[in-house]
Amino acid sequence: MSIAEKPYHIGRKISRIRELKDMKQEALAQALGISQQSVSTIENSESIDEEKLKEVAKVLGVTVEAIKNFSEEAVFNYFNNIYDNDFSHSNGAIQSNNCSFNPLDKVVELYERLVQAEKDKNEYLEKLLNGK
Numbered sequence: 001m002s003i004a005e006k007p008y009h010i011g012r013k014i015s016r017i018r019e020l021k022d023m024k025q026e027a028l029a030q031a032l033g034i035s036q037q038s039v040s041t042i043e044n045s046e047s048i049d050e051e052k053l054k055e056v057a058k059v060l061g062v063t064v065e066a067i068k069n070f071s072e073e074a075v076f077n078y079f080n081n082i083y084d085n086d087f088s089h090s091n092g093a094i095q096s097n098n099c100s101f102n103p104l105d106k107v108v109e110l111y112e113r114l115v116q117a118e119k120d121k122n123e124y125l126e127k128l129l130n131g132k
Contacts, residue, residue: 010053015043042056060121
């Protein structure tokens with residue numbers, strides 16, 4: 001591996017997804033039934049075992065594949081492409097000839113998925129707290 005290549009670092013990906021979901025390490029730790037220090041250890045690890053990764057993915061409301069394939073560049077490119085393709089040279093108006101879908105629908109869809117993920121997370125945390 002050359003020095004320019006970034007190593008596959010699952011812990012960093014978990015950390016960024018957690019941050020994007022506005023979740024503190026303490027909340028993730030509580031949901032997983034581990035200490036905040038253990039979450040810190042996971043986030044500093046280049047790899048973690050598959051079972052722990054499944055647990056983390058469930059709490060974060062994403063798939064294991066989403067964690068494994070996560071990249072900052074993909075997130076920024078996604079939003080930059082929406083902006084560049086739909087809003088440039090249009091004074092904020094959506095030009096239908098540049099896009100086969102309404103970007104606002106995609107934003108609403110993303111928001112609804114985030115809300116559902118939060119509901120699922122809260123339900124999971126309530127079950128943990130109630131010991132069910």
